[in-house]
Amino acid sequence: MTSSTAPAQPGSGALTRESIGRSARRLFARRGYAGASVRAIASEAGVDPALVIRHFGSKERLFLETVAIEGRFDDVISGPLDTLGGRLVESLLTEAPEITFSTWRAMLRATDSDLVRSRLIAAMEEMFIRPLSPRLSGPDPELRARLVAAAVSGLLDAVAILSDDLIVQATVEQLVRLYGPSIQVLVDG
Amino acid sequence: MTSSTAPAQPGSGALTRESIGRSARRLFARRGYAGASVRAIASEAGVDPALVIRHFGSKERLFLETVAIEGRFDDVISGPLDTLGGRLVESLLTEAPEITFSTWRAMLRATDSDLVRSRLIAAMEEMFIRPLSPRLSGPDPELRARLVAAAVSGLLDAVAILSDDLIVQATVEQLVRLYGPSIQVLVDG
């Protein structure tokens, strides 16, 4: 019998772990944290639900390890300051926007969890505040950098969570032209 | 015997319904949608969990009926346009901020539910976009009004969800002075 149970090839753990991670990424992005059940993730990965917990410890940790904000805006931020607002908006809307949006949606909705919340805070600080605030001149540079991050949050909310029709259907140029100067004011101080 | 079961005074339904509503408001604000269980709400109201469903139909509808965004910014928006940005920020931060913040937090986190999501969209439209967009001159008035709403979302995110320390600890005057002009740019077009 090839058997109904498929047991234990040592070293295969990493593979199934990765397979679980892929399914988790997909389902978390599509259905959100609460909507993606451990059982559904396990089923899509062809695996027992208990194995998911065995590999990742908990659903919360699975979420944290698979759904990560990875956006890199260093290039944008290290560019010329006087056009930063527009370039930031453009970069948000064009650079891997699906991942950015679905990740933002999933993480923000899951901020019930303190771990998710602090992870999101850390990501925002690493992506925007830390690289930006030392570049700002004038008063309250860090506070202004944090308000830039807030403005970015707002745009992400509108597109990824509220799915504001007019904003979603607007061209990138329009949004750069309109929302860019709004952020630019925070940069200029 | 005063009895262990307290049965059926006709007309008392409205009272217990209201009592359930109060407990729900409290627990949803404190623990969020997922964190506040129907059983906990029922227990705090001194009531059987099934009765909660009987009165409100479902947890989702209970949430929608109890946690509502009620902010009124008509006065602010109908005031002079050239100072709208600052006045809007000030109003957001001073007018019943706890309710605004905890409601924003609870609703945004619960946008997994399409009903909650569309309710939040409707609230944003009623509070900001509908009163503001007819007052804007220049190109794309409605799109700009929606971007104002996005900027507001960003500020609410920073304060209510991410709890950005520097923003929370900043004075209202500081935030009016810094974030106000950023919104003002969208108003001026």
Next chain:
DNA sequence: GGGTGTTGTCAACGCTGTTGACGTCCGGAC
């Protein structure tokens, strides 16, 4: 060949939202 550790399965726990059957009381009809 007999441990040892990795990989995986299975049944179960306590929790969740929700439902249907069942009481229990009040107000009105006859």
Next chain:
DNA sequence: GTCCGGACGTCAACAGCGTTGACAACACCC
């Protein structure tokens, strides 16, 4: 007075959830 209908509330149970512990199957080391 008595019976009925409906409002009000309780109770036990359902399926699904995240998670756990006991157990099986295999590869490897000695």
